[in-house]
Amino acid sequence: MSAASQDNAARTGVIARAAIYAVLILFAVYYLLPLYVMLVNSLKPLEEIRQGNMLALPQQWTIAPWLSAWSTAQIGVQPIGLRPYFINSVLMVVPAVFISTMLGAMNGYVLTKWRFRGDSFVFGMMLLACFIPFQIVLIPSARILGLLDLSGTVSGLILIHAVYGLGFTTLFFRNYYEAFPTELVRAAQIDGASFFQIFRRILLPSSGPIIVVTVIWQFTNIWNDFLFGSSFSSVDSIPLTVALNNLVNSSTGVKEYNVHFAGAILAALPTLVVYIVSGRYFVRGLMAGAVKG
Amino acid sequence: MAFLEIEGLQKKFGAADVLKGITLEIDEGGFLVLVGPSGCGKSTLLNTIAGLESVSAGEIRINGKRVNELHPSQRDIAMVFQSYALYPNMTVAQNIAFGMEIRGVPKPERDKAVAEVAEMLQIKHLLARKPSQLSGGQRQRVAMGRALVRRPQVFLFDEPLSNLDAKLRVDMRTEIKRLHQSMKRTIVYVTHDQIEAMTLASKIAVLKDGVLQQFGSPAEIYNRPANMFVADFMGSPAMNLIPAEIAREGNDTRLKVEQRSGEPLSLALGEAGAALKPGKVVFGIRPEAVTDPDGADRTSRNVVEAPCLIEVVEPAGSDTFAVTNLGGKEAVVRLRADAKVSPGQTAMLAFNLDKAVFFDPETQLRLT
Numbered sequence: 192m193s194a195a196s197q198d199n200a201a202r203t204g205v206i207a208r209a210a211i212y213a214v215l216i217l218f219a220v221y222y223l224l225p226l227y228v229m230l231v232n233s234l235k236p237l238e239e240i241r242q243g244n245m246l247a248l249p250q251q252w253t254i255a256p257w258l259s260a261w262s263t264a265q266i267g268v269q270p271i272g273l274r275p276y277f278i279n280s281v282l283m284v285v286p287a288v289f290i291s292t293m294l295g296a297m298n299g300y301v302l303t304k305w306r307f308r309g310d311s312f313v314f315g316m317m318l319l320a321c322f323i324p325f326q327i328v329l330i331p332s333a334r335i336l337g338l339l340d341l342s343g344t345v346s347g348l349i350l351i352h353a354v355y356g357l358g359f360t361t362l363f364f365r366n367y368y369e370a371f372p373t374e375l376v377r378a379a380q381i382d383g384a385s386f387f388q389i390f391r392r393i394l395l396p397s398s399g400p401i402i403v404v405t406v407i408w409q410f411t412n413i414w415n416d417f418l419f420g421s422s423f424s425s426v427d428s429i430p431l432t433v434a435l436n437n438l439v440n441s442s443t444g445v446k447e448y449n450v451h452f453a454g455a456i457l458a459a460l461p462t463l464v465v466y467i468v469s470g471r472y473f474v475r476g477l478m479a480g481a482v483k484g
Numbered sequence: 485m486a487f488l489e490i491e492g493l494q495k496k497f498g499a500a501d502v503l504k505g506i507t508l509e510i511d512e513g514g515f516l517v518l519v520g521p522s523g524c525g526k527s528t529l530l531n532t533i534a535g536l537e538s539v540s541a542g543e544i545r546i547n548g549k550r551v552n553e554l555h556p557s558q559r560d561i562a563m564v565f566q567s568y569a570l571y572p573n574m575t576v577a578q579n580i581a582f583g584m585e586i587r588g589v590p591k592p593e594r595d596k597a598v599a600e601v602a603e604m605l606q607i608k609h610l611l612a613r614k615p616s617q618l619s620g621g622q623r624q625r626v627a628m629g630r631a632l633v634r635r636p637q638v639f640l641f642d643e644p645l646s647n648l649d650a651k652l653r654v655d656m657r658t659e660i661k662r663l664h665q666s667m668k669r670t671i672v673y674v675t676h677d678q679i680e681a682m683t684l685a686s687k688i689a690v691l692k693d694g695v696l697q698q699f700g701s702p703a704e705i706y707n708r709p710a711n712m713f714v715a716d717f718m719g720s721p722a723m724n725l726i727p728a729e730i731a732r733e734g735n736d737t738r739l740k741v742e743q744r745s746g747e748p749l750s751l752a753l754g755e756a757g758a759a760l761k762p763g764k765v766v767f768g769i770r771p772e773a774v775t776d777p778d779g780a781d782r783t784s785r786n787v788v789e790a791p792c793l794i795e796v797v798e799p800a801g802s803d804t805f806a807v808t809n810l811g812g813k814e815a816v817v818r819l820r821a822d823a824k825v826s827p828g829q830t831a832m833l834a835f836n837l838d839k840a841v842f843f844d845p846e847t848q849l850r851l852t
Contacts, residue, residue, distance in 0.1 A: 374569035377536050378630075382583035383557030392582075396573035 233257065233452035240448050256449035260457060264450050266437050273454055276434035280414060281461075282345050283430055287352035288409045294353070295360020295405060296398065300390050302361070303368040304376045314365060320358030325418050328355070336423060343425030351423060352413045360405050367401040368394065403469045411462045431458050487512035487670050488533070488638055493542035495528055495694075502528050504694045505542070510687055512547075513668040519681040520691035521717070526674045527642055529691070533672060534563050534640050546637055557583075562631035563640040566647065568623045570615035570630075577602075577611040580629045601629045604663075621652045628663075641673040645680065657683060678718045682706065690714050708841060712848040715768050715841065724774075727811040727845065728767040730760045739767060739837075744809040745793060751835055754786045759852045766843040771805065773839035774817035776825070780834035792817075792833045794825050808833070 228245055233256050235249040262272035301307075302314050332351055333342070341347030371394065379389045395402075420430040429437075435458045439451045486509035495503040502525045510516040518526040531537040533544055535556035544551050551559045570579050578585075580601060581594045589597075602608040605625045615623060624644065631639055644660075645653045661684055664671055675681055681688050681702070688705045690697040690713075698710035709715035715723045729740045730753075737757025741749040753760070780787045795814075796807040804819045817833055825831045842851045 372567055372569065374565045374567050375571060377531075377534075377556075378563070378565060378569040379571070379582070380536065381534060381556045381561065381563050382630075383555075383586045384582075388586060393571055393573075 229452045229456055233449055233456060235449055237445075237447055237449055256447070256453040257457075259447070260438070260450045260454035264438055264447070264454065265441060265444065266434050267441075273431060273434055273438065273457055276429050276431045277457065279345060279424075279428055280431040283348045283352070283428075284410060284413050284461075287349045287356070287413050288406055290349070290353040291356035291360050291409055292402065292405050294357055295362075296364045296395065296402070297390065298357070298361040299364025299366075299368045300394055302365045303371070304373060304389075304394075305386075314361070317358050317361045320355070321362060325355075329418070329422055332419075333423065343423065343428055345428045347423055348419060348428065348430070351419050352416065355419075356409050356412065359408060363401055363405050363408070364398070367398065371397065407466055407469055410465045414462050486510060487514070487547055488516070488672065489543075489545040490529075490533070491543045491545075493529070493532065493544065494540045495525070495532060495537065496540045502694050503532070506689075506691075506694075506696050508689050508696070508699055510670060510672070512670055515664055515671045515673065515684055515686045517681040517685035517688045518672065518674045518691060519676065519678060519688060519717075520697075521676060523693075524691040525694040526676075526691050530563075530640055530642055530672060530674045533638070534561055535559050557586075560637040561640055562634045562636040562638075563642065564627045564631050564644045566643040568615075568627040568647075570623060570626055572615055574614075575611065576607065576613055576615070576618070576626050576629075579615070579626060580633050583630070583634055597633050598629075601633045604632065605629050620648055621656065624648060624656060628660075632663075632667075637670065639669055639671045641671065643674055643676070645675070646677070660684065679720065682718070688718075690717060692717075707839065708850065709768070710850055712766060712768070712843050715843070715850075719770060721771050721805065721816045723768050723770050723841075724810070724813070724815040724817075725843070726767045726769070726813055726815055727764070729764055730757065730762045730842075732762050737762075739765075741767065742811050743793065744812075746791075746830075749790045749792070749810070751788045751790060751837065753837060753840075756786065756837060756840070756852075760842060764845050765851065766845050766848075767811070768841040768843060769815075769835065770839060771816045771818040773836040774815070775834050775836070776819045776823040777832050777834045779820040779823065781836050781838075784836045784838045786837040788835045788837055789832050790835065791830050793830050794827055797825055797827055806831075 231248055232240055232245060234252055234254065236251055236253055236255070239247075239250060260273055262274050263270055264272045266273065266276070298317065302310055336342045336347045336351070339347070339350070341350060375393055376389055379393050384392060415432060416430070417432045417436070420433045421436075424430060424433060435454050438454050488508075488510045490506055490508045493503055493506040494501070506525075506529060508516070518529055520526050528537060532539050535551065535554060539552060546559060546561070570576075571582065574582065577595075577598050580598045584594045584597065598611065599608070602611055605628060607622065607625050607629060610618060610622055610626065615626070618626065624647075627644070641660075645656050648656060657680060660673075664684075673680075673684060682705075685702050687700065688702055689699045690705065692713055698705055698714045700708075705714060705718055709718065709723070712725055715725060726741060728742075731738050731740055737753045737760060739749075739751040739753055739757070741751070743749060775781075777789055792808040792810070794806050794808055798805040798807070799821070802821060804821055804823055804825070806817050806819055806825055808815050808817060819825060843849065844851055
């Protein structure tokens with residue numbers, strides 16, 4: 192009898208599992224479908240797309256749309272492809288992410304380990320920055336960039352993104368360091384380490400997970416930003432997102448859908464890479480052993 | 485002049501007075517234990533000595549030099565933290581060498597010092613490990629190694645054993661005592677465990693609510709507690725504090741103690757009683773000073789026997805504790821392991837009145 196009921200339980204287990212997998216696969220296909228459509232159509236000649244069937248695999252495989260999107264497509268008035276704008280975006284994102292992450296870490300360090308009168312007020316104000324919509328700060332930002340003589344430059348965009356990201360990065364690091372044992376900081380003080388030595392030698396090496404989180408967050412946000420990019424850039428500082436828009440929305444000539452698909456994937460690629468690469472380092476338990484736990 | 489002197493130390497956090505004028509001193513090579521219940525300010529006091537907290541008033545001197553304004557790293561102190569506070573990203577060797585590295589000591593010298601300390605604490609085989617790979621006792625040793633390697637003038641220990649299990653705690657306690665005897669350095673040690681305080685200290689400071697209750701040798705604290713708080717806090721089982729009355733009968737001073745049933749006890753105090761005024765007192769007597777008559781201290785001059793009703797008997801292996809009711813309070817007495825007593829029986833108990841102390845019921849301070 193018990194054998195029969197075990198058999199039963201095992202069979203329901205298999206059925207339930209099959210159902211779960213079926214549902215999961217269905218959703219995976221559903222969510223991956225847009226990527227699939229973009230990918231196959233970016234590898235087709237334009238005639239095949241015009242024939243209709245968007246879901247079909249290419250009859251004739253080609254990477255010409257990718258090459259075109261990268262280096263020869265008409266963007267605005269110039270046939271230079273997305274490459275220069277891709278470079279603009281990299282030049283903007285890397286320093287902006289670095290600066291906002293380091294400043295956020297420093298803020299978190301001060302707000303948790305070097306408490307001062309009114310620190311929670313300062314933190315509250317920085318937190319508020321997370322909730323201010325982009326649109327509100329457009330005109331003041333433009334004015335400040337003008338005063339600093341940074342209008343229309345990559346440096347100006349870096350400044351705007353770094354400042355705007357500071358609220359979030361501070362929040363991340365402050366909450367992470369809140370749980371960091373203060374006794375470690377005290378031990379380092381007794382060992383004679385200075386303010387920055389404690390930060391660099393004790394806190395930063397233990398901040399791996401939160402640095403990864405912050406970098407993914409900041410990179411994705413700044414790379415994908417369109418509003419600041421379109422508002423504060425000029426001809427030679429246009430970021431990729433704005434260029435992609437110019438490519439896709441051009442009102443002259445034939446709509447080269449395959450090139451548009453390739454360009455859109457190019458624009459999305461770096462954030463995907465950042466997520467996949469740094470996600471691997473998203474390990475927990477770096478703090479284990481610091482204190483009795 | 486004492487080696488470490490603390491004078492009129494006050495510490496305020498906003499409106500809260502955490503330390504209310506502490507004055508202490510300890511000679512070079514002494515072992516000062518700060519003891520008290522949670523929140524009494526003992527850790528804050530240690531942190532002010534370390535320089536991790538500023539002081540609101542008063543002065544701290546190490547070897548005659550005022551250190552109030554000195555940064556922790558310049559006070560020539562080392563501290564062992566309750567949580568050990570080992571740097572998680574560094575190996576044991578790097579942890580121990582970190583302070584020297586910051587001070588710019590050359591690498592060969594650092595390695596030599598680390599090896600010496602590792603030898604002394606028997607942690608040589610652990611040097612390449614990360615703190616996360618160590619057991620609690622090993623972390624404790626590394627934390628001590630990090631302090632020892634500095635060869636400071638004063639060691640500060642903040643409840644270093646409270647995270648260890650009971651057996652390991654006793655082992656490490658012995659080890660700390662041995663280290664102290666071999667190094668002859670001054671130690672300030674914070675604990676809430678009165679047994680640690682008694683076994684380790686050359687001087688004990690008992691704190692409560694930021695006020696120094698008593699400062700003295702372990703024997704003074706134990707035998708002549710300054711007030712009822714100290715009497716109750718130090719010792720396990722705690723001292724019996726029994727409401728009683730002093731009465732003069734001719735030339736004799738007698739101590740009258742109510743019992744739940746039968747006649748009140750009337751104990752002759754002998755010469756010790758001469759200084760006491762008649763009236764209500766609190767009679768303090770440690771459990772081991774009340775025994776079965778055969779177990780009484782033969783060297784004591786004033787042992788008085790009296791019949792008491794035994795209510796509970798608790799054999800503890802090495803001794804047998806019995807509970808009786810004196811002056812309306814439960815009183816614990818310590819009998820020999822094989823003393824023949826049973827609950828409900830009235831047994832003769834021997835009170836060693838040499839060890840008795842008397843407190844004023846109002847001020848709670850010790851009389852005489």
